[in-house]
Amino acid sequence: MQLSGKTAVVTGSNSGIGLGIAESLAAAGADIVINSFTDRAEDHALAQELADKHGVAVRYIAADMSTGEDCRRLIADAGRCDILVNNAGIQHVEPIEEFPTDKWDAIIAINLSSAFHTTAAALPMMRAAGWGRIINVASAHGLRASPYKSAYVAAKHGVVGLTKTTGLETAREPITCNAICPGYVLTPIIEAQIPDQMATHNMDRETVLSEIMLSRQPSREFATTDQLGATAVFLCSDAASQMTGTTLSVDGGWTAM
Numbered sequence: 001m002q003l004s005g006k007t008a009v010v011t012g013s014n015s016g017i018g019l020g021i022a023e024s025l026a027a028a029g030a031d032i033v034i035n036s037f038t039d040r041a042e043d044h045a046l047a048q049e050l051a052d053k054h055g056v057a058v059r060y061i062a063a064d065m066s067t068g069e070d071c072r073r074l075i076a077d078a079g080r081c082d083i084l085v086n087n088a089g090i091q092h093v094e095p096i097e098e099f100p101t102d103k104w105d106a107i108i109a110i111n112l113s114s115a116f117h118t119t120a121a122a123l124p125m126m127r128a129a130g131w132g133r134i135i136n137v138a139s140a141h142g143l144r145a146s147p148y149k150s151a152y153v154a155a156k157h158g159v160v161g162l163t164k165t166t167g168l169e170t171a172r173e174p175i176t177c178n179a180i181c182p183g184y185v186l187t188p189i190i191e192a193q194i195p196d197q198m199a200t201h202n203m204d205r206e207t208v209l210s211e212i213m214l215s216r217q218p219s220r221e222f223a224t225t226d227q228l229g230a231t232a233v234f235l236c237s238d239a240a241s242q243m244t245g246t247t248l249s250v251d252g253g254w255t256a257m
């Protein structure tokens with residue numbers, strides 16, 4: 001197995017893209033640390049399910065990615081971190097002058113600062129192991145803006161900047177850092193935006209999906225969590241060892257425009 005003997009820590013991985021990436025890394029043989037802040041019985045059951053399905057060790061560690069202390073504790077509790085996937089993220093949509101300060105602070109903390117803290121905690125482990133892969137789940141919004149998503153766009157542009165800096169700081173070592181920039185993927189973070197969009201535009205669900213959400217995605221198709229998982233596995237392969245400090249768009253052509 002390509003990644004056997006490696007341990008991957010995936011932040012925000014009890015659903016959506018993080019879970020898809022965790023599944024793909026497990027299928028490639030990596031031991032996995034699943035994370036969220038929720039600490040429910042089903043989070044622990046999910047870890048057991050993944051372990052049974054892929055024959056690898058899977059642990060669930062609860063940690064709140066909105067605090068630097070918890071981000072660093074997650075990596076310390078993992079004990080080993082060969083592959084770090086910074087995926088946890090939230091969204092809030094509102095014009096700047098009405099954007100609640102607590103939402104701004106939470107989005108910057110969870111979507112951007114968490115990646116700084118986990119990276120700082122994981123790099124010494126990667127250096128000790130002599131190999132490392134850092135994969136930041138940014139967004140097409142790390143490369144392009146949209147109105148009403150000020151905090152999200154600022155955070156994701158910040159993640160792309162952090163990715164470049166981390167890539168440069170580790171360039172002479174067997175460690176890489178890259179950002180995956182998905183376009184729209186139909187996960188809970190997107191589902192949560194659909195009712196508002198239906199009300200705002202007075203449209204049914206299918207019309208909102210095709211005419212609003214996918215209007216900037218030229219393929220007019222959602223990217224899938226499996227595709228993002230496969231991209232992460234590729235970034236862990238030898239073929240990607242000279243790719244660092246860069247972005248990989250999986251966005252149906254969005255950022256070609």
Ligand code: NAD
Nearest residue numbers: 012013014016017036037064065088089139184185187189
């Ligand atoms: P999701 O809501 O399914 O997943 C978000 C994950 O983050 C969940 O596992 C949740 O538990 C976790 N999380 C949220 N707050 C947390 C906290 N304080 N501490 C720990 N974990 C926390 O959404 P998703 O679409 O899978 O999003 C995953 C990442 O992909 C996010 O960074 C998001 O910005 C990014 N992204 C998503 C899309 C999309 O279209 N779905 C597109 C581009 C980028």
